[in-house]
Amino acid sequence: MKISSRFSIAVHILSLLAIQPSGHSTSDWIAGSVGTNPVIIRRVLGQLKKVKLVTVRAGSGGAFLAKSLxxxxxxxxxRAVDVVEEGRLFHIHEEPNPACPVGANIQAVLELLLSRAQEAMEKILADVTMEELVNVLSKQIEARA
Amino acid sequence: MKISSRFSIAVHILSLLAIQPSGHSTSDWIAGSVGTNPVIIRRVLGQLKKVKLVTVRAGSGGAFLAKSLxxxxxxxxxRAVDVVEEGRLFHIHEEPNPACPVGANIQAVLELLLSRAQEAMEKILADVTMEELVNVLSKQIEARA
DNA sequence: TCTTGTTGTAACTATAATGATTACAACGAA
DNA sequence: TTCGTTGTAATCATTATAGTTACAACAAGA
Incomplete structure (x- = not known):
């Protein structure tokens, strides 16, 4: 099991739009940097657009950041790219036997404990802004230039 | 995307073995509590056995905890049930363009930041013992008895 | 020793998600 | 009006999950 690369692709796209704000960022051009098909990019851009992280120009083409980093x-x-259903990182088996004491109560206990683990993960994500990420990325680019 | 229910099934099995140590815990009986097929249980038991968390009696049947809770x-x-490849909770797109500054460096940056999120999640898991879980479960059982 | 119930595994199936791809209507600016 | 682009549907291959049948190997009691 892995969390879909849609997430890392979305971060890649936003980084491009931040670092290359002047360019004509078409889905074709972005796809060239990400290493995938333009349709994949358009789909992710569609999800980012839905939550107003980017704007996309139909017709003439091009994507732009809609918020500051x-x-x-x-x-x-x-959340935007919908890689994990909210609160459902762990799949808890759905039909334990209600006639068994363990079966009747394990779901509630697992939900309690596993949601903590999930929240810890999401808290780290919430604490990192695209601004910080782009800073790290820029330093990395300079260091290897 | 969800982390396979093998994990929650494994916890269910261990809880059963802890709470019902006297019983004859065959895969058939466990499957009845979990609400699945005995073969699913045998496969998970096989993984738990491999890391010496349980012993399983072939022939006469039955599973037993091999460590204290x-x-x-x-x-x-x-880890035992192998639901997430180590260090690979997030799937980072694999072929970014090395000729693009962002493409050439995004993987390293994502790996750095996302592994932190993953580690935060795993730390919570590491901090909860089966003893604590069974305590919570037992209280839940009593409260609803 | 024979019988019985169980484990360990292989093989197969159905279902779902992912990622890639083709195709094309709708759009917008030069 | 043309041309490049977006938005989206449809299809495909691949992979993982979860379930199921089948059966040889095994262990212990009758």
């Missing part, structure tokens, strides 16, 4: 955190991106 | 934490169970 400091206003975008990774959890918002993660 | 306080020695088993949820991360060990999670």
């Amino acid at each position: 400091s206003e975008i955190n990774l959890l918002a991106v993660y | 306080s020695e088993i934490n949820l991360l060990a169970v999670y």
